[in-house]
Amino acid sequence: MKVLGILGSPRAKGNTDLLLDEALKGAQSQQAEVEKITVDKLNISPCREYYGCLRDGNCVIRDDMDDIYPRLLSADAIIVTSPIFFYSVSAQLKALIDRCQALWARKYVLKNLNVPLRKGTFIAVGATRGERLFEGPILTVKYFFKAINAEYVDELLIRGVDKRGEIKSHPTALDDALELGKRLVLPAT
Numbered sequence: 001m002k003v004l005g006i007l008g009s010p011r012a013k014g015n016t017d018l019l020l021d022e023a024l025k026g027a028q029s030q031q032a033e034v035e036k037i038t039v040d041k042l043n044i045s046p047c048r049e050y051y052g053c054l055r056d057g058n059c060v061i062r063d064d065m066d067d068i069y070p071r072l073l074s075a076d077a078i079i080v081t082s083p084i085f086f087y088s089v090s091a092q093l094k095a096l097i098d099r100c101q102a103l104w105a106r107k108y109v110l111k112n113l114n115v116p117l118r119k120g121t122f123i124a125v126g127a128t129r130g131e132r133l134f135e136g137p138i139l140t141v142k143y144f145f146k147a148i149n150a151e152y153v154d155e156l157l158i159r160g161v162d163k164r165g166e167i168k169s170h171p172t173a174l175d176d177a178l179e180l181g182k183r184l185v186l187p188a189t
């Protein structure tokens, strides 16, 4: 089983990064093959609405998304992660998501997105504790998963964590991330 982890935070060794590493460790402990993509290190243009994808399902922009599409399509499970930025996902992650309009076009317009239904999970961290903190990002990630033929099966949402690495002082978050990674690989019971 191939698990693809997408790091939406630009902060290396930050809270999201540490949580994703734990989740991937959990998946690896169940014999999954894991891969991590750090979106901030990539050159990914925002969607420019050229709509070339409506013709053949391919984006006309040539950048690092060229390598990301096949990875997204070949993964059996995808872990999307992001810090909360203004009640949304990071701009880096949103650019990757928007560029998947090409896969949306394959699925809904061209009807040739030939991938099985995969598993998708979402990990997010925010500094504040508002009840509605994750509502926007959850909707975005659910719709993203739907477009690439993945099912939103699990989530880990952490409030009240701000400084780099502060997640290490959280009583359960890192363990929860490890368990999430394991659950992702184990068959549903």
Ligand SMILES: Cc1cc2nc3c(=O)[nH]c(=O)nc-3n(C[C@H](O)[C@H](O)[C@H](O)COP(=O)(O)O)c2cc1C
Pocket (backbone or CB within 6 Å): 009, 010, 011, 013, 014, 015, 016, 017, 082, 083, 084, 085, 086, 087, 088, 125, 126, 127, 128, 129, 133, 161, 162, 163, 164, 165
């Ligand atoms: C540009 C920016 C916007 C932010 N917006 C929010 C927000 O709307 N709500 C919130 O709770 N935290 C917000 N935060 C705080 C981060 O979500 C928080 O510091 C998080 O722990 C960062 O995770 P990271 O270390 O993985 O990058 C924001 C931080 C930045 C830099």
